[in-house]
Amino acid sequence: MAHEARGQVTTISGGTDVNMGEYKRSVENVELPPSVREFANRCDRVIGDRDRFLWKWIHNLFEEFTLSSVSKGALADVYERKTLLTIFVTVLDDLAERSGDRPTFEIGRRIPFGVDGFPDIDLERAGLEAPVLELLADLWGEIDGGLREAPQYGDYADVFDYDLRQTFDAMEYSGLLNDQPMIANRTEAERHDAYNMAMFPYAGIDLMHSPSFDRDEYGALRSLICDLQQMARIGNWITTWERELAEGDFSSGVVVCALRRGVITPTEVTEADEKTVRRLIDRIKSHGIESEFVREWEIRNKTVRKRTSEVESVDADAFVDGIQAVMNHHLASEGYK
Template sequence: MAHEARGQVAAIRGGADVNRGEYMRTVQNVELPSSVREFANRYDRIIGDRDRFLWKWIHNLFEEFTLSSVQSDLLTDVYEHKTLLTIFVTVLDDLAERGGDRATFEIGRRVPFGVEEASAGMDRSGVDLSVLELLADLWGEIDRGLREAPRHTAFSDVFEYDLRQTFDAMAYSGLLNDNPMIANRTEAERHDAYNMAMFPYAGIDLMHSPSFDPGEYGALRSLICDLQQMARIGNWITTWERELAEGDLSSGVVVCALRRGVITPEEVSGADESTVGGLVDRIKSRGIESEFVREWEIRNKTVRKRTSEVESIDADAFVDGIQAVMNHHLASEGYK
């Protein structure tokens, strides 16, 4: 069954022969904008859990996965804003899932919504002030850039809501890790998909899209619902082994394994380098990955039938971008 799953993954690639070495060199050679380098350096000094490869990887990917409506002379700004936002949400996500620093997360998630909200009723004991300062400065840089976008006002309210949805997804993942008895695939798919931040990314695109027809916004968001789930699946099937080794139970692959009794929370919490491999082999032998690959394929076919609902962007190219996201996930497996 594990070979079947990998075979299906290869089919999703469209038969492309991905030269991983060449791909890795391409990503490593990506030149990040100066503002991104500045905050990446601060991240390395303060936190340092993630390799800089991740920021280069996502920055490179935005060139393939950005709405066609973005004004061409604003593309560089859009890539920069979205890469900075990726650092912001990654810091928060790691606080919620990997670090278990709930106190810092709870204040940090409020940073984009003003000082009063970030401070109101919050207990600051045990809070990592250096991380909060990083988040505050990072958000200040993002916010200043977005306020200069030609349609910032038109989309700012929805953008704020979408940020809250993204942060709620992180809170759910942290809750799941603390309470593995609630694990179920339905909620993993419904809540955790928002962790991909595709709605905030699209919001940044639309702020820089003077030609986009707001009357199509509902149809576009409907497409994004499916596309972000596809992106989540791509992330799940290429990161769950690393996350399992870290004790993170939030991946849909691991959630399914827990619900079916393939593994237990106690085995995960007690796993070390010598035993986690056995848990990985057990999950792979049950074909759980292949189920998610099939779901990706079904969603891909379904969403392509609805691209005509949106005319002021190239919706087919947007869906093709998800194919690129999957290819990038697969080519970088083990590095993010």
Template sequence: MNITRPHIEDLMARSMTEKASFAEKIYAVDLPPELAGFARRYEDMGGERDVYLWKWCWDLQYARNPGFMLSSVPEKYRRDAALAKSLLGMAATFIDDVSDTLKDKHLLDAILTIPFDGECTLPDDLGERGYLRAMLVRDTLLTAHDILAAGPRWEEFRTALYYDLGQTWNSFVYAYLVNTHPELMNITESRIYTSHTMMFYIFADIDAIFSPSLDIEEAPKLREAIWHAQQMSRIGNCVSTWEREVRDEDVTSGVVGYGMSTGVIRPADLREIGREEKKREIIARLTENRVEENLFRDWEQNRQRIIEVGKEIRSVDIDRYLEGIEMVMLYYLSSRGKGSAI
């Protein structure tokens, strides 16, 4: 790794020169009908995200060479894998809105009881908007389940998928915790818990379900590589959206976590985040102290670890996968201010 010119600097430079073309490319993407219907339902209920997000995610999930999809997925399964991942990403985003933006614990608890593969009974006191949001989550989950259950290795990998879904759901509970008790925010727990909102383990599980040639003996090393890839994506997520999140009174970003852990900001600052002048002060302090640079350093370290672990993996092209993760970072850097991240 070039210490004097980290790889991240090249991506940042590209993001500045290619930002307009990236945005134009994403807005030109046509959502498949399986996703477009859910996007319309979300918009009709006053959803907080722009359609750019859904197009951005679909473009990333469907891409190949380089791409975000494991090389072990044959072309004939490419669309099904991308659809399942996009649908679960949508469901997670709908839940994320409840924990981070609405901060509605009752609705969050109800939604997190919705089973992945069956009908559900919801409380009758969610209100019309809460009920519609819960049904939207249920329907996206069931649609993804039907696609996955037809995959060639569903029975083999579904247990891992269910476990990893649980980790993601728990990350939303953690987000609610720190957004209602911001004095608890710190970088260590941020790395552990909020990284699961990126769903990289789930996406890898889905690719495995559609990968007849994947060597199960390599699964431990592959999951280790996925951990570092998930951290890299979460870092991209943080640097792309942290200023908007502070303005929205969402303190879950790793930028805020580093700010708390290094003393740049303090618990008292976050307890007063409802005041507009305090939001501006927090953003200014984090910017002036160049807190983002801690995350960029972490990104480089995780990238190097993937390279090392990848030397022991043969049934997946880790070099190509890493190129896809770098593309994800480029998309994040090029999407600052567009609300593109979960």
């Protein structure tokens, strides 16, 4: 195992060494589907602080961790719909965590399930970010219209809606934690925040396009996804916590552990200038907290691989391999997303 942040090469768990400069160029060369480009451009106009690299990065990764049961002819549509969903949840997550716009977030999270009176209400008079909500509404319309054409949509729509609510609840928890950092604890961070990775909604989209999947195995598959999304969350935590700390965001598991152990205090973070943030980062690293999460990822990886035989209508080993690839991509893209 090696984790060499922002260095020349970064790997984990036997992954292939990645030249970070070459990796960044390879992602930048990814061609996004027209619908994704359209909403990415609109997102730039409305939000203005998201690098196109993120959308290309995730779109490129879906080839690695899409269920093998997806019909080959549906793969392009699946990648596109999951990338659009990523934009949707990222915009919504920014409302909850970065801008702290709770009223707009509360309306936005209801869009997939119908909002009484929306879009007829006077959004600006209600103190809501009208352009953001209009973006989310149009984006959801594009996602939902595509999903309803999926051959197995009806079999998984109800569970998909539930999984979306779990994802949005995770965002609400992160926003609450940023407002009330005294509630920070690792148990809840791992239990709630992992759903922010949207692994269950992603899998739901896959299954809507998976005529060969044995629905009797759905429970076993979901059990595996619980572990895999925690692994994905750890990868995200250890590669974004420095940027989030500089933004005053307490929600990363790395920062949560630092708070609980008294390595840093909420006041230090909220009042920190750029120089102080650098000192806080160095202090957290000196206590080995980041390394603990890397080791935990390794343990979970070994454990989940012992359970892949529980599912036969999906290549579960390949799916776990995909999450390992995601981890290596997280490390290779540290500082870019």
